Amino acid sequence: MQTPSENTDVKLDTLDEPSAHLIEENVALPEDTFNSYRSYILNEIARCKPLMIMFLIPVCLVLLITFFHDIKGILVFLVISLILSIIILLIGITAFVSETLNKGSIIKLLVEVITRKPAVGGKEWRIIAYNMNQYLFDHGIWHTPYYFFCEHRCHKFFKSLIKQTRSNAHLSSPTNGAENTQSNTPAKEVSNEMVKPYIFSSDPVLEAYLIKAAEIHKEAEFEYWRKQYPEVDLP
Incomplete structure (x- = not known):
């Protein structure tokens, strides 16, 4: 759960941004500026x-x-x-x-995903990549406003966070250690803590943002593919 101060920070950060259609008109990523990745x-x-x-x-x-x-x-x-x-x-x-982002930058990326609910291959990922490039440069985290070469690399980086989260959640989940004793324990006596997936980060704030962003991303992907193939009746 976010504290009031965290909610305020997120709102202020969102209010400082120009409207979405203005950003779309001015989005210029490195792939648009340079002739090649090299x-x-x-x-x-x-x-x-x-x-x-x-x-x-x-x-x-x-x-x-x-x-x-x-x-x-x-x-x-x-x-x-x-x-x-x-x-x-x-x-x-x-x-x-191999340089990666710090905690504040990762949270900024997660907030962008939570706020914009980007679809697969949608223009939202271009906006997110652009905003992240500007954020990293303005805060002195990266020496140019070109950290993410394109929206696909930004999306790939986000998915790597989620993949690492799910992988470590599976490995560190206490249910793995309880499998051997589960047969001797009634199901109704198993507490919620026994089935809670644990995130790779011990930071509760980062963990909360990761969980929320993963849920939003999953919903956005599901909705995208549902629209692509409406003939498949999925719940």
């Missing part, structure tokens, strides 16, 4: 100062090696430094590519 990645790397410094160090070392290649002692030192700098650069690139 050029997008290169731009993101170029705009990341730590990575650029890591890249410039090996370049400088290569130049120094060309100047001091005839001095054995210095050459050995420079070659070792070059190898280490390349390893550090690769680690930096790996960390850059």
